[in-house]
Amino acid sequence: xxxxxxxxxxxxxxxxxxxxxxxxxxxxxxxxxxxxxxxxxxxxxxxxxxxxxxxxxxxxxxxxxxxxxxxxxxxxxxxxxxxxxxxxxxxxxxxxxxxxxxxxxxxxxxxxxxxxxxxxxxxxxxxxxxxxxxxxxxxxxxxxxxxxxxxxxxxxxxxxxxxxxxxxxxxxxxxxxxxxxxxxxxxxxxxxxxxxxxxxxxxxxxxxxxxxxxxxxxxxxxxxxxxxxxxxxxxxxxxxxxxxxxxxxxxxxxxxxxxxxxxxxxxxxxxxxxxxxxxxxxxxxxxxxxxxxxxxxxxxxxxxxxxxxxxxxxxxxxxxxxxxxxxx
Amino acid sequence: xxxxxxxxxxxxxxxxxxxxxxxxxxxxxxxxxxxxxxxxxxxxxxxxxxxxxxxxxxxxxxxxxxxxxxxxxxxxxxxxxxxxxxxxxxxxxxxxxxxxxxxxxxxxxxxxxxxxxxxxxxxxxxxxxxxxxxxxxxxxxxxxxxxxxxxxxxxxxxxxxxxxxxxxxxxxxxxxxxxxxxxxxxxxxxxxxxxxxxxxxxxxxxxxxxxxxxxxxxxxxxxxxxxxxxxxxxxxxxxxxxxxxxxxxxxxxxxxxxxxxxxxxxxxxxxxxxxxxxxxxxxxxxxxxxxxxxxxxxxxxxxxxxxxxxxx
Numbered sequence: 001x002x003x004x005x006x007x008x009x010x011x012x013x014x015x016x017x018x019x020x021x022x023x024x025x026x027x028x029x030x031x032x033x034x035x036x037x038x039x040x041x042x043x044x045x046x047x048x049x050x051x052x053x054x055x056x057x058x059x060x061x062x063x064x065x066x067x068x069x070x071x072x073x074x075x076x077x078x079x080x081x082x083x084x085x086x087x088x089x090x091x092x093x094x095x096x097x098x099x100x101x102x103x104x105x106x107x108x109x110x111x112x113x114x115x116x117x118x119x120x121x122x123x124x125x126x127x128x129x130x131x132x133x134x135x136x137x138x139x140x141x142x143x144x145x146x147x148x149x150x151x152x153x154x155x156x157x158x159x160x161x162x163x164x165x166x167x168x169x170x171x172x173x174x175x176x177x178x179x180x181x182x183x184x185x186x187x188x189x190x191x192x193x194x195x196x197x198x199x200x201x202x203x204x205x206x207x208x209x210x211x212x213x214x215x216x217x218x219x220x221x222x223x224x225x226x227x228x229x230x231x232x233x234x235x236x237x238x239x240x241x242x243x244x245x246x247x248x249x250x251x252x253x254x255x256x257x258x259x260x261x262x263x264x265x266x267x268x269x270x271x272x273x274x275x276x277x278x279x280x281x282x283x284x285x286x287x288x289x290x291x292x293x294x295x296x297x298x299x300x301x302x303x304x305x306x307x308x309x310x311x312x313x314x315x316x317x318x319x320x321x322x323x324x325x326x327x328x
Numbered sequence: 329x330x331x332x333x334x335x336x337x338x339x340x341x342x343x344x345x346x347x348x349x350x351x352x353x354x355x356x357x358x359x360x361x362x363x364x365x366x367x368x369x370x371x372x373x374x375x376x377x378x379x380x381x382x383x384x385x386x387x388x389x390x391x392x393x394x395x396x397x398x399x400x401x402x403x404x405x406x407x408x409x410x411x412x413x414x415x416x417x418x419x420x421x422x423x424x425x426x427x428x429x430x431x432x433x434x435x436x437x438x439x440x441x442x443x444x445x446x447x448x449x450x451x452x453x454x455x456x457x458x459x460x461x462x463x464x465x466x467x468x469x470x471x472x473x474x475x476x477x478x479x480x481x482x483x484x485x486x487x488x489x490x491x492x493x494x495x496x497x498x499x500x501x502x503x504x505x506x507x508x509x510x511x512x513x514x515x516x517x518x519x520x521x522x523x524x525x526x527x528x529x530x531x532x533x534x535x536x537x538x539x540x541x542x543x544x545x546x547x548x549x550x551x552x553x554x555x556x557x558x559x560x561x562x563x564x565x566x567x568x569x570x571x572x573x574x575x576x577x578x579x580x581x582x583x584x585x586x587x588x589x590x591x592x593x594x595x596x597x598x599x600x601x602x603x604x605x606x607x608x609x610x611x612x613x614x615x616x617x618x619x620x621x622x623x624x625x626x627x628x629x630x631x632x633x634x635x636x637x638x639x640x
Contacts, residue, residue, distance in 0.1 A: 011433055014434065014437045015433075017437060018441065018501075021501065022440070022444065025441070029449075029452075033546075034543075036543065037544070044541065045460075045542070048460075048543060049456055051452075051543075052452045052455060052460065052542065053452070053453050053456045053457070053468075055452070056450065056452065056453035056517060059449070059506075059509060059510050059513060060475060060510065060514070062490070063490075063507070063510030063511075064475055064478065066486065067482070067483035067484075067486035067487045068478055070486040071482045071483065071484075071485055074486070122369075122373075126366040126367070126369045126370035126373070128366075129366040129367070130371075131367065136370050136374050138626065139374040139378050140374055142377075142378075142381070142622060145567060145618040145621065145629075146615055146618060148573065149571075149593045149594050149597070149614070150571075150590075150611050150614055152597065153593065153597060153608075154380045154381055154383075154611065155380060156597065156600060157383060167397065167399070168399060169395075169396075169399045169400075170399070171379065171401065174401070212633065267573040270594060271573075271594050272597075283479070283481055286481050287577070290485055291577070291578065296485050299485065303481040303482050303485075304482070306479050306482070307479060313477060314474050314477045317473070317474070317477060318470055318473065318474050322470065
């Protein structure tokens with residue numbers, strides 16, 4: 001491979017890999033579909049079915065289902081692969097550092113979905129009644145397009161701290177100084193630093209909630225709104241009695257989707273504090289244990305706990321989904 | 329939510345009051361409800377939401393010494409702009425330089441196949457689940473649906489072992505492509521199935537009556553009709569891959585040969601103090617592609633989002 005800094009040499013080599021990769025993929029898929037199309041009539045239907053679903057199913061089986069099952073097993077082994085029963089879980093619940101991590105994760109999953117949904121909903125209602133809706137929507141939705149790493153950098157500059165008496169370069173501390181306060185080390189002072197990380201996630205997810213809820217609000221029939229209006233309902237009553245029931249399914253989807261995203265959050269903690277100063281969460285700790293420290297057993301145990309936390313949401317969603325397919 | 333409903337919602341997303349009857353009624357309601365307080369509150373929130381990004385954007389054009397010594401807002405009283413930061417992080421080579429040019433190329437080489445592969449495989453599978461009757465189809469589909477919620481963390485360690493010990497490809501582009509393909513498949517299959525299942529059955533049955541095979545139906549009917557859906561989901565997958573850090577960290581090996589921008593950025597942040605004058609420009613280089621995609625294709629992006637998530 002190209003030497004570090006050999007930009008142009010590396011460039012051509014990399015684009016070569018890109019082209020070869022795309023061509024190889026197209027050739028394999030094209031050949032499979034061509035062959036099953038030319039297969040003898042008997043058994044052709046089965047062959048075609050296999051050609052369409054097998055690539056995806058094999059990849060999912062080998063790359064997701066088998067690994068997930070294996071991780072569940074690894075959670076009961078130590079770093080050399082010996083079976084050690086529940087030791088990893090005992091370790092987890094006796095280490096103050098890991099307990100903090102678990103509590104932090106719960107705080108994240110309690111605050112992020114509720115606050116981003118609430119702010120997103122309020123914002124969706126506000127812009128529904130104001131001019132320049134498109135621009136206002138785009139501004140709040142934009143963080144969705146930004147990587148968590150990018151968001152982490154953006155907010156590190158917002159939170160940047162300089163000792164009292166020096167010129168502040170972070171806007172938040174500057175505002176505090178302007179109103180006569182003392183500059184704070186937002187990312188270092190525990191336990192509040194976790195809240196400041198959570199704000200970043202809320203900043204990202206609010207736009208997602210807002211876009212879905214805004215679409216749902218517009219889906220509430222205008223007739224019902226006008227009727228409640230004629231009945232003398234004020235803005236708030238109308239919101240609680242007409243709008244909220246009308247968008248309930250979307251609210252559920254928004255809260256569950258954001259909850260899952262929050263449980264898995266990793267990049268924000270990684271870029272902003274690296275999990276130091278008592279800010280780690282399960283997803284980050286799992287990475288640290290498994291890939292930085294080589295403790296695959298402990299990392300797997302953390303991943304399993306994460307899965308168990310997501311499990312109720314999975315079950316709930318599968319049930320809703322089953323019901324919908326029956327209706328169809 | 330069905331394809332048709334999602335379309336209707338996307339329709340409503342457009343400026344209200346330009347089309348026929350129902351819209352004008354909506355606009356009447358809207359007019360009456362337009363309140364100055366709501367507008368003011370919306371503007372305040374939009375302002376708060378935009379300031380952090382705006383600040384970083386301004387910083388990226390300030391001279392390095394200024395970034396270190398004063399806040400970006402001082403630019404209004406003491407204007408000084410430069411493109412030096414961008415040149416520095418993109419093209420300066422050397423052991424301590426950011427070298428983002430190379431990582432930018434890596435991100436492209438990772439993201440293009442990692443978008444096309446899962447979309448292609450997912451379209452095929454979605455067609456089979458929607459239009460080929462077979463035993464266990466419903467059960468397998470529900471399983472795939474459930475898989476999109478399983479945290480990636482559950483699969484990382486064994487998959488890495490497969491890549492390094494069985495296939496011997498860990499730390500290469502194909503490893504990252506395959507990982508992204510696998511992790512993207514459940515959601516892509518689910519979303520595309522929602523669209524493809526809504527294609528009127530007469531169209532497909534007519535083609536089959538004329539003797540078309542599944543492959544022919546797939547290429548001549550499904551792909552052309554599903555192109556808008558495929559495009560909007562592709563935008564999603566592309567942004568997801570471009571912005572990903574976890575998969576990249578685990579499977580790319582972390583070298584300048586393979587690792588994407590996000591990983592290099594995360595490294596630079598690791599030495600925040602030392603890299604302070606570089607970070608704003610570096611971050612903006614990583615944001616530029618998603619922002620172009622976002623502002624250019626926002627309509628399709630939103631449509632994909634609505635199709636997937638408002639399954640009410």
